[in-house]
Structures are given as C-alpha cells and as structure tokens.
Amino acid sequence: MSGEGARRGNMLLEAGQRFGAMPGLFARLFAPGFHKMLDRLDSGLVSGEILAQLPDGSQRRLGGRAPGFSAEVAITDWRALLRLATGGSAGWYQAWEAGEWSSPDPVPLFALFMANGESLGELGRAKGPWRLASRMLHWLNRNTRVQAERNIHAHYDLGNDFYAAWLDPTMSYSSAYHFDGDLEAAQRRKWQRLADRLGTPGTLLEIGCGWGALASHFAARGAQVTAISLSDEQLDWARAHHPGVDFRKQDYRDVAGQFDGVVSVEMVEALGREYWPDYFDCLARNLRPGGRAAIQFIALREELFDGYARNADFIQAYVFPGGLLIRTSEFRRLAEERGLAWQDQEDFGLDYAETLKAWRARFDSAVAEGRLPAGFDRRFQGLWRFYLMYCEGGFRGGGITVSQVTLVKR
Known part of the structure; x- marks a missing residue:
C-alpha cells in the first residue's frame, strides 16, 4: 500500500457510492409523504422508541409501546428519509455522511431497527430502481x-x-x-x-x-x-x-x-x-x-x-x-x-x-x-x-x- 498515499480506502468509498444515491430534487417532490413514512415507522416499532427531531423544528416520539432500545435522532434534511426509503441502509449511511441526520449514539438506533426487523419489513431496504441497481452491482x-x-x-x-x-x-x-x-x-x-x-x-x-x-x-x-x-x-x-x-x-x-x-x-x-x-x-x-x-x-x-x-x-x-x-x-x-x-x-x-x-x-x-x-x-x-x-x-x-x-x- 506504500505507493497509494491519499487514495487509501477510496476503492470502498467509490464502490459504495453507487448504491442508493439520488439527487436532492426527489426530496422536494416527495416531501409531503415523509410524515406518512414516519407513521409507518411508528407502527412498525413493536418494542423500543425513537425520539426524532425533524427538519421543521418539531419533535416526534416513534414507538414506545413496549420496552426496548431507546434512540435519539436529529434529522436536519428530509432527504435523509428519502435516502432510507429508496436506498435502504446504504442510503441511510449516505445521509449520515452528508450531515442529513445525526445521533449522540447511533448504536441503539441500529439495534432498534434490527430488533424490529420483522415488523418493519421492507421499510429500511432499497426499493424500485435502486434495488435493481444495487442487486446488479x-x-x-x-x-x-x-x-x-x-x-x-x-x-x-x-x-x-x-x-x-x-x-x-x-x-x-x-x-x-x-x-x-x-x-x-x-x-x-x-x-x-x-x-x-x-x-x-x-x-x-x-x-x-x-x-x-x-x-x-x-x-x-x-x-x-x-x-x-x-x-x-x-x-x-x-x-x-x-x-x-x-x-x-x-x-x-x-x-x-x-x-x-x-x-x-x-x-x-x-x-x-x-x-x-x-x-x-x-x-x-x-x-x-x-x-x-x-x-x-x-x-x-x-x-x-x-x-x-x-x-x-x-x-x-x-x-x-x-x-x-x-x-x-x-x-x-x-x-x-x-x-x-x-x-x-x-x-x-x-x-x-x-x-x-x-x-x-x-x-x-x-x-x-x-x-x-x-x-x-x-x-x-x-x-x-x-x-x-x-x-x-x-x-x-x-x-x-x-x-x-x-x-x-x-
């Protein structure tokens, strides 16, 4: 690796960037559906809860019906939810890298999604053309x-x-x-x-x-x-x-x-x-x-x-x-x-x-x-x-x- 200098690690970054990427225009087109997506997320959390700070300044508690993992998430751009909905976990990472969401500790959030994997179903997985593209890659x-x-x-x-x-x-x-x-x-x-x-x-x-x-x-x-x-x-x-x-x-x-x-x-x-x-x-x-x-x-x-x-x-x-x-x-x-x-x-x-x-x-x-x-x-x-x-x-x-x-x- 001695000759690669600043390029070290770029093979992974560049390969992954092809999964789940989408332009910001889609976020504006689909903005009215984001609260419906949060409704689906809320109903899919059988255990645990998420305290979410939303881009419009409001707060929302999702889940909370049974004991489980507790996570805090600050979503600063609605595009984060669109990336999650279309690109799945690869899109969710891209949103994190872009600063569209943050958390004081993401581990409980990931644990919460895994613990509720069956009830959440396809919510956190790639869909439509993004799924086809990711499968092909x-x-x-x-x-x-x-x-x-x-x-x-x-x-x-x-x-x-x-x-x-x-x-x-x-x-x-x-x-x-x-x-x-x-x-x-x-x-x-x-x-x-x-x-x-x-x-x-x-x-x-x-x-x-x-x-x-x-x-x-x-x-x-x-x-x-x-x-x-x-x-x-x-x-x-x-x-x-x-x-x-x-x-x-x-x-x-x-x-x-x-x-x-x-x-x-x-x-x-x-x-x-x-x-x-x-x-x-x-x-x-x-x-x-x-x-x-x-x-x-x-x-x-x-x-x-x-x-x-x-x-x-x-x-x-x-x-x-x-x-x-x-x-x-x-x-x-x-x-x-x-x-x-x-x-x-x-x-x-x-x-x-x-x-x-x-x-x-x-x-x-x-x-x-x-x-x-x-x-x-x-x-x-x-x-x-x-x-x-x-x-x-x-x-x-x-x-x-x-x-x-x-x-x-x-």
Missing part, C-alpha cells in the same frame, strides 16, 4: 475466482499498518469469545475453544488465515499447518511474524489434500450464497474420514434472511463487496448432504457486540492520537466508524449472531 461483485481476489483486496489489503493501529496485538479480526474487557485474552480464548473442538490434529488446513495468529497457535501445539488466503498484505505479515506455518496464496476451491482437521473463522461470509456448496465440497474433499472441522460464522436470524438476501445492504455496498451473512439452516443442510455431521453449535452474538465496541474505541484512539497511517482521510474514517457502529447495533439487536460449530466427516 452486488452481482458484479460475486466471488468468481478473479473477482474473489479483487473483493479481498478491497477490504483486507487496506494495509497492515492500518489494521495494526486498532486491532489487538494478535491482529485478530473476528469475534472474541467470552469477552471480559481484555480483548487479547478473549481472542486467545476463542483459539482455545476452536482447538478444543478439533482435539490434536496432526495435519490442519486453515481456510482464510488472516494475519496468521490462529495458525501459529495450532503449530505451537504440534500440528503441521497449511494456511491459505487471497490477501497479499495478510500473507506478508503472517510469513514475517509466524514461522513454522505453510502460508499459501490459494483459493479454497483449489485445495486438494487430506487433513485431520480444518479450521475456518469468519471466512464464509465473504463467499456469497452461490458458492456455499463449493465451500462444503472443499471441506468434505480435504478431510480424512473421522476428521473434524471447527467453523466460526456470522448468521442472520432465519425470519429476516429472505428479505436481506434480496437486497444489497450497507455492508455489501461499502465494506465487504460480494459478501453475504449465513442462513444457518441452509448451511447445516449443505454440510450434512456432504456427510459432515453438525455438532455442538454455540452462539455468542453479544461477545461480538463487545468486540466491535472495543475495536471502535481503539480506532477512535488511533485517530485522535494521529496513529492512523497517512492517506485515510476524514471521509474514510467516518465510513469505518459507521461500519463498526452499524455492526455492533446488529448484534445487540439480536438479528445477527456469531456461532461456532464442529463438523465431523462420517
């Missing part, structure tokens, strides 16, 4: 062999210096486990829980190895570890910091071997639904009979999945191109069809909420202390902070969870 980002590497580059190759500024010293970029305030210790507990699931494999494949700390943990326990990634930056770091592991730049679809165990942490969300069968084919093909796989994945609540999958949300537009959260029932079916027994699923979504909160505090400190590398301007910093808050709210609202499961090859 998301389709163009699907994880073919060529595009998968581009998608990984857009996010993970922002630079090792960028991630090192706010991740914990292990460079773990996935949910901690049994978070108790010590982020590094909770990340190490996650490694141990995965190790408990696998026992003592002589040979181990890690699919999506990140910066290499988990692979190194298993190598220190005596395993012969092969670890794969498509990120040049991550592989450079891993090879420099974790000797004793065979780190390879390789697509999971190209792995052919026999391993006692497989470990994969929050890699599957990058695949896209059409490639889930390929992933389980990889597991089944590369595990010896009786071998075990320990998988950590992020899943959306079953009742919300169909509506989510029909759209491209803020995360897909701006942060993880080509990605899709997991539908656990479908994931389990694909595994079992390939002779992989699904065992001991454990969900710990609130640990992810706390992990994201800790990352945001560390990121804010890096910005305030000038430790963020050069080239990440205020616009990118705002995008990243919004991303961390948006995800934290999703986990706190209960619509998203993170899980570990053990798969055993029959």
Whole structure:
C-alpha cells in the first residue's frame, strides 16, 4: 500500500457510492409523504422508541409501546428519509455522511431497527430502481475466482499498518469469545475453544488465515499447518511474524489434500450464497474420514434472511463487496448432504457486540492520537466508524449472531 498515499480506502468509498444515491430534487417532490413514512415507522416499532427531531423544528416520539432500545435522532434534511426509503441502509449511511441526520449514539438506533426487523419489513431496504441497481452491482461483485481476489483486496489489503493501529496485538479480526474487557485474552480464548473442538490434529488446513495468529497457535501445539488466503498484505505479515506455518496464496476451491482437521473463522461470509456448496465440497474433499472441522460464522436470524438476501445492504455496498451473512439452516443442510455431521453449535452474538465496541474505541484512539497511517482521510474514517457502529447495533439487536460449530466427516 506504500505507493497509494491519499487514495487509501477510496476503492470502498467509490464502490459504495453507487448504491442508493439520488439527487436532492426527489426530496422536494416527495416531501409531503415523509410524515406518512414516519407513521409507518411508528407502527412498525413493536418494542423500543425513537425520539426524532425533524427538519421543521418539531419533535416526534416513534414507538414506545413496549420496552426496548431507546434512540435519539436529529434529522436536519428530509432527504435523509428519502435516502432510507429508496436506498435502504446504504442510503441511510449516505445521509449520515452528508450531515442529513445525526445521533449522540447511533448504536441503539441500529439495534432498534434490527430488533424490529420483522415488523418493519421492507421499510429500511432499497426499493424500485435502486434495488435493481444495487442487486446488479452486488452481482458484479460475486466471488468468481478473479473477482474473489479483487473483493479481498478491497477490504483486507487496506494495509497492515492500518489494521495494526486498532486491532489487538494478535491482529485478530473476528469475534472474541467470552469477552471480559481484555480483548487479547478473549481472542486467545476463542483459539482455545476452536482447538478444543478439533482435539490434536496432526495435519490442519486453515481456510482464510488472516494475519496468521490462529495458525501459529495450532503449530505451537504440534500440528503441521497449511494456511491459505487471497490477501497479499495478510500473507506478508503472517510469513514475517509466524514461522513454522505453510502460508499459501490459494483459493479454497483449489485445495486438494487430506487433513485431520480444518479450521475456518469468519471466512464464509465473504463467499456469497452461490458458492456455499463449493465451500462444503472443499471441506468434505480435504478431510480424512473421522476428521473434524471447527467453523466460526456470522448468521442472520432465519425470519429476516429472505428479505436481506434480496437486497444489497450497507455492508455489501461499502465494506465487504460480494459478501453475504449465513442462513444457518441452509448451511447445516449443505454440510450434512456432504456427510459432515453438525455438532455442538454455540452462539455468542453479544461477545461480538463487545468486540466491535472495543475495536471502535481503539480506532477512535488511533485517530485522535494521529496513529492512523497517512492517506485515510476524514471521509474514510467516518465510513469505518459507521461500519463498526452499524455492526455492533446488529448484534445487540439480536438479528445477527456469531456461532461456532464442529463438523465431523462420517
């Protein structure tokens, strides 16, 4: 990344800007309908409440019929509601970036929307031509062999210096486990829980190895570890910091071997639904009979999945191109069809909420202390902070969870 200077992060910003954008003229044309939209939002809030300051100076309390999350929002331009109505969560981010709405703490707002996801229905999702455009752009980002590497580059190759500024010293970029305030210790507990699931494999494949700390943990326990990634930056770091592991730049679809165990942490969300069968084919093909796989994945609540999958949300537009959260029932079916027994699923979504909160505090400190590398301007910093808050709210609202499961090859 050393030669890109002020351009760092622009790939995500420019790609996302194509989702949900609209001119201000529409806001003036549709202004009479904004209070009707607020009426629909009010009726869809089964729990929790929003205290909204509106552009005309009035205040309105939405919801409040049952206990839940409480959020404050100041809407300074009616265009914010139009962006939400037409562009969904990507449009809502664009409105925030444009200063059309603000909140002293957006996390409860995101949690409130997630907690009421079923009753709100399509209110916060892209519609009409914006939905079609976002789906087309998301389709163009699907994880073919060529595009998968581009998608990984857009996010993970922002630079090792960028991630090192706010991740914990292990460079773990996935949910901690049994978070108790010590982020590094909770990340190490996650490694141990995965190790408990696998026992003592002589040979181990890690699919999506990140910066290499988990692979190194298993190598220190005596395993012969092969670890794969498509990120040049991550592989450079891993090879420099974790000797004793065979780190390879390789697509999971190209792995052919026999391993006692497989470990994969929050890699599957990058695949896209059409490639889930390929992933389980990889597991089944590369595990010896009786071998075990320990998988950590992020899943959306079953009742919300169909509506989510029909759209491209803020995360897909701006942060993880080509990605899709997991539908656990479908994931389990694909595994079992390939002779992989699904065992001991454990969900710990609130640990992810706390992990994201800790990352945001560390990121804010890096910005305030000038430790963020050069080239990440205020616009990118705002995008990243919004991303961390948006995800934290999703986990706190209960619509998203993170899980570990053990798969055993029959």
